[in-house]
Amino acid sequence: xxxxxxxxxxxxxxxxTGFLDRGGCLRTAVRLADASRKERQPLGALWLxxxxxxxVNESFGHLGGDAVIGRLAAQLRDEFSARAEICRMGGxxxxxxxxxxxxxxxxxxxxxxxxAVSQPIELGNIRLRPSGSIGVALFDxxxxxxxxxxxxxxxxxxAKRLGGGRYVISGDERVxxxxxxxxxREELAIESKIHLALESGGLTLHYQPIIHFDGSIEAVxxxxxxxxxxxxxxxxxxxxxxxxxxxxxxxxxxxxxNAAQHARHLSDLGLPTRVAVNVSRAQLTAPRFxxxxxxxxxxxxxxxxxxxxxxxxxxxxxxxxTVQANLQAAKKAGVSLAIDDFGTGYSCLADLKNIPxxxxxxxxxxxRVLPEDKRSLAVVRAIGQLARELGMIVVAEGxxxxxxxxxxxxxxxxxxxxxxxxRPMDGQALVAWLRNRR
Amino acid sequence: MxxxxxxxxxxxxxxxxxxxxxxxxxxxxxxxxxxxxxxxPEPDFHHLEQLICSDVxxxxxxxxxxxxxxxxxxxxxxxxxxxxxMLGLDVTSRALAGLILxxxxxxxxxLEQFWDFSARVARTSGWVAQQLExxxxxxxxxxxxxxxxxxCGIAILTRRxxxxxxxxxxxxxxxxxxxxxxxxxxxxTNHALVGSLLAQDWWLPxxxxxxxxxxxxxxxxxxxxxxxxxASGHLIAVAQLSEHLVQRAxxxxxxxxxDKLGAACLRQLNLDEAAVSTLENDVPxxxxxxxx
Numbered sequence: 001x002x003x004x005x006x007x008x009x010x011x012x013x014x015x016x017t018g019f020l021d022r023g024g025c026l027r028t029a030v031r032l033a034d035a036s037r038k039e040r041q042p043l044g045a046l047w048l049x050x051x052x053x054x055x056v057n058e059s060f061g062h063l064g065g066d067a068v069i070g071r072l073a074a075q076l077r078d079e080f081s082a083r084a085e086i087c088r089m090g091g092x093x094x095x096x097x098x099x100x101x102x103x104x105x106x107x108x109x110x111x112x113x114x115x116a117v118s119q120p121i122e123l124g125n126i127r128l129r130p131s132g133s134i135g136v137a138l139f140d141x142x143x144x145x146x147x148x149x150x151x152x153x154x155x156x157x158x159a160k161r162l163g164g165g166r167y168v169i170s171g172d173e174r175v176x177x178x179x180x181x182x183x184x185r186e187e188l189a190i191e192s193k194i195h196l197a198l199e200s201g202g203l204t205l206h207y208q209p210i211i212h213f214d215g216s217i218e219a220v221x222x223x224x225x226x227x228x229x230x231x232x233x234x235x236x237x238x239x240x241x242x243x244x245x246x247x248x249x250x251x252x253x254x255x256x257x258n259a260a261q262h263a264r265h266l267s268d269l270g271l272p273t274r275v276a277v278n279v280s281r282a283q284l285t286a287p288r289f290x291x292x293x294x295x296x297x298x299x300x301x302x303x304x305x306x307x308x309x310x311x312x313x314x315x316x317x318x319x320x321x322t323v324q325a326n327l328q329a330a331k332k333a334g335v336s337l338a339i340d341d342f343g344t345g346y347s348c349l350a351d352l353k354n355i356p357x358x359x360x361x362x363x364x365x366x367x368r369v370l371p372e373d374k375r376s377l378a379v380v381r382a383i384g385q386l387a388r389e390l391g392m393i394v395v396a397e398g399x400x401x402x403x404x405x406x407x408x409x410x411x412x413x414x415x416x417x418x419x420x421x422x423r424p425m426d427g428q429a430l431v432a433w434l435r436n437r438r
Numbered sequence: 439m440x441x442x443x444x445x446x447x448x449x450x451x452x453x454x455x456x457x458x459x460x461x462x463x464x465x466x467x468x469x470x471x472x473x474x475x476x477x478x479p480e481p482d483f484h485h486l487e488q489l490i491c492s493d494v495x496x497x498x499x500x501x502x503x504x505x506x507x508x509x510x511x512x513x514x515x516x517x518x519x520x521x522x523x524m525l526g527l528d529v530t531s532r533a534l535a536g537l538i539l540x541x542x543x544x545x546x547x548x549l550e551q552f553w554d555f556s557a558r559v560a561r562t563s564g565w566v567a568q569q570l571e572x573x574x575x576x577x578x579x580x581x582x583x584x585x586x587x588x589x590c591g592i593a594i595l596t597r598r599x600x601x602x603x604x605x606x607x608x609x610x611x612x613x614x615x616x617x618x619x620x621x622x623x624x625x626x627t628n629h630a631l632v633g634s635l636l637a638q639d640w641w642l643p644x645x646x647x648x649x650x651x652x653x654x655x656x657x658x659x660x661x662x663x664x665x666x667x668x669a670s671g672h673l674i675a676v677a678q679l680s681e682h683l684v685q686r687a688x689x690x691x692x693x694x695x696x697d698k699l700g701a702a703c704l705r706q707l708n709l710d711e712a713a714v715s716t717l718e719n720d721v722p723x724x725x726x727x728x729x730x
Contacts, residue, residue: 200528201473201641229477250638250647257635261464291627295591295635298598298627300464333626 014088016066017073025087025095029145032085032097036139043139044101046084046110047152050117051131051164053092064123065092068130071121079116083109095149103138103169110134110167118165133159134167179245190241193228198250202228205258207275208424209433210395210417213408217434218395218415219274219308222259223424224251243282252283253292260300260307262427267302271434276308276338281315285322290329304334310361312340316351324354331356341397343383352390360387361417364398371407384413465639466538468496469531473641476527486527487519490534499537500530508564508578528643529579535640536560536583539590549593555684555691560585561725562680569717570707576672584646584673585680587637588653591629594636599625610693617654617695630654649673654695659702675703683718687726 012024020028029045036043050056050072057065069092076086076094084096098109117132135155139148151170158173159166174182177191197203204227207220226233242248259277266273283289297304309330315323331337338359339351343366352360362383366376380396387394396408399418408416425433471489475481491497497518504521505514515521522530543553564582572581595602602625609620621628634651638644649670652658658665659674666674682696704710 195644196477198638199641199643200476200531201470202477227477229479250644253635254638257639258464261639265464288631291622291631292635294626295632298594298632299636299639301598 016069017088018077019073019094020085020087022087022089025085025089025097026145026149028085028087028097029149032099033139033145033148035099037141041100042102043148044096044098044103044106044109045137045139045149045152046096046098046106046113046167047089047135047137047149047156048094048096048113048117048132049134049156049160050092051133051160053130056128056130060123060126067123068121068128072117072130075116075119076113080109080113095152101138106136106138107167107169110136114165114167131165133164135159135170136167137170177245179247181245183241183244187241187244190233190237191245191247193231193233194226194238194242194245194247194251196228197226197233198247198254202226203251203254203258204426205255205262206424206426207262207430208417209422209430210276210415211421212415213413215437217273217437218393219276220430221276221310221417222255222262222278224255224278239280243280246282246286248280248282249286252279253296256293256296256307257299260296260302262430263306264300264302265427266431266434267306269431271431271438272306273434274306274308274336276310278312278340279309279315280312281317281323284311284315284326285320289326290333293330293335294333305336308336308338308359310338310340311355311357316348319351319354327356338395343379349386352387352392357392359393359395361395361397362413364418367396367398367404367408367418368400370404377407377411380408380413381411384411388412465641466534468493468534468538469641472527472531472534476531481527483519483522486522486530487517490518490522495541496534496537500525500533503533503537503579508568508582529577531641532579532583532643535642536586539586539640543590543593549596552589552592552691555688556586556589558684558688558726559588559677559681562683562721563677565721565725566676566680566683566717569720570676570709572672572676575669576676580643580646580669581673581676583642584649585677587633587642587646588650588677589629589633590636591632591634591650594632595625595627595629610691613694613697616656616698617693645669646673653677654699656699656702659699659706671706675706678703679707679709679714679717682714683721684726686718687721687723 012021012027013019014021032043035041053065053068056068073088080086080096084098087095087097089095096109096113098106101109113134114132117130121128121130133156135152135158137148137152137155155168155170155173159168162168171185174184175188177183177188178195183191193202204225205222206225207222209220210218212218224235224238226235226238238251239248242251255277259275263273263275297307311327327337336359337355337357338361339355339357340361341363342360344363360383362380366380369376370380371377384394393414395415395417396404396413397417399405399408399416399420401420405416405420422433468489472486475486490500500518500521501515504511504524509525511524515524525533540553540557543549543556560582563585564578567576567578567581592606605621605624608624609617612620618628618630630651630653634647637647637650645667648666652666652670653674659671678695678699682700684690685692685696704714
């Protein structure tokens, strides 16, 4: 497949190995990229660089280095020329252009190349065990072939940074974000969107009511929505990046203040309602959490009782002294605490006595299988009983059917949250919803 | 410095609002709307013009900002849409936040003098940023907005915490301890943290919000970019230097902050005492001393 044999002296080929040279590589990349666009077939590029090759050259001279390259080139030609266009970019760098190549296939080829490279080479009486670093890029039809190759090159540099002897797929590299944290490229894009959202109005809170069985409102849970340039980014993508970069503290403070302001707004309209806001472990362990909490209800000018903190399950991995102290201080401030998603993940029964919470929210995993799953029903009943004896209110999350609603009322839980009662809605819709219920 | 900067940041006497006792309001809806337009591939300036023009005082204030010497445009904006085009959406958003905050502050009973002082610090900050030629790091309008928002937490806490003014007096008189640490010892939170939350809520840039949070913290200021960006550090230093200039010119709202933070601020700005004296001599009275 690649240029070998009689075409060795032709323009576009490397005279030592017979592979395509740098110019030939680019021309071939352009041709294959065009074909990839037209035929809608994937195209992969692998950029290989030998690890510590400079030391081989220094120890054995360039002749030694050339011997290694020559041996390796023969091996690569034997194994890969049927699958890929092979190019020598100069020195110890090679590029493999692999047509019709999915991500899985690219990973397979990368693994094979790394194995081939690491075959021992005898140099005089020395046995060398080379290794290589590979960057893999999959062609995106909207990009130009040069940036496609550059992505493979960058991914290779990342593979080297990680210690070599491995491959990295472009898009998975870790690069420094604005706060100096190493992030994968997708995470980096999300980080920049969070910054944008925080600085130009891309964040909003939606609210989902929590309702007693007699129809009265227990509280509304504030749920963050992030929309940047018309793209909605789900919390499942935002939260992990925000936690890594520390932006979770800013997002958390923003949520607390906005939830408090909405509580104030509802009070002003004669619809006083407690607003619950989610708080993660990262927030509770950050400096000045309590001061920020006070700042929120001072800014909004509300009584602390109108704010509730829902403690997410990540908190329960390790309840440190800082977390414990912050929870006690929040309680002392007059803010009520709820344990969210109880019963799955890291939460356990011991938390019920360790955390000064007055509300327990049963995870939807128990509820969605009701009424059929009798074992879940038994768990719900038992937790409900236990929580009541501890003086806690018990809320069932994810209630979607009338059967579930009636069953949970029969069991004697206190309140429910879920599509059966109300979907999350924006602040304005919540006002209308609350008014309609009066 | 010309009269323009002074007049640029004055809303005029036409504003007639009665905010009475509501204190600091939630984020103004206009900022949300501008934020939404900024996200669109082609922002609808006519729509924004309509929104801004529905509040005559706000529209007038924005025109004055656009025509101020801070921006140095040769042409004058004659209507809101021209001002929007000249300033761009993010500067417009900052300018409107500043205009609205001024309006709110002016109506908080008992804080009129404090607000006058904040406005002077803000104006002087804009002037200092221009004199030091920091446009790449701290644009004059950003220094001005920071000056306005820097101490807005004081207004909020004064309303909520009885005896807070006495705590501030203690902090003003203390030549050693960190200002916010004195507040923290007596109150559940401090004005810097409250102010930074409000700034963030009003969609001000992260650098501004972070600078408000740390504006009394000499250690953070000296640790440089590991904690604060260069922009945040410069915002703090410019405003602190400006407060010092205003205090020297007016003898008002004296505190010991320059004793504690002055050296770090000068290091941040790469200035010496002689440069401070020059600024003190050059600062026009209408910037540093006149009422609002």
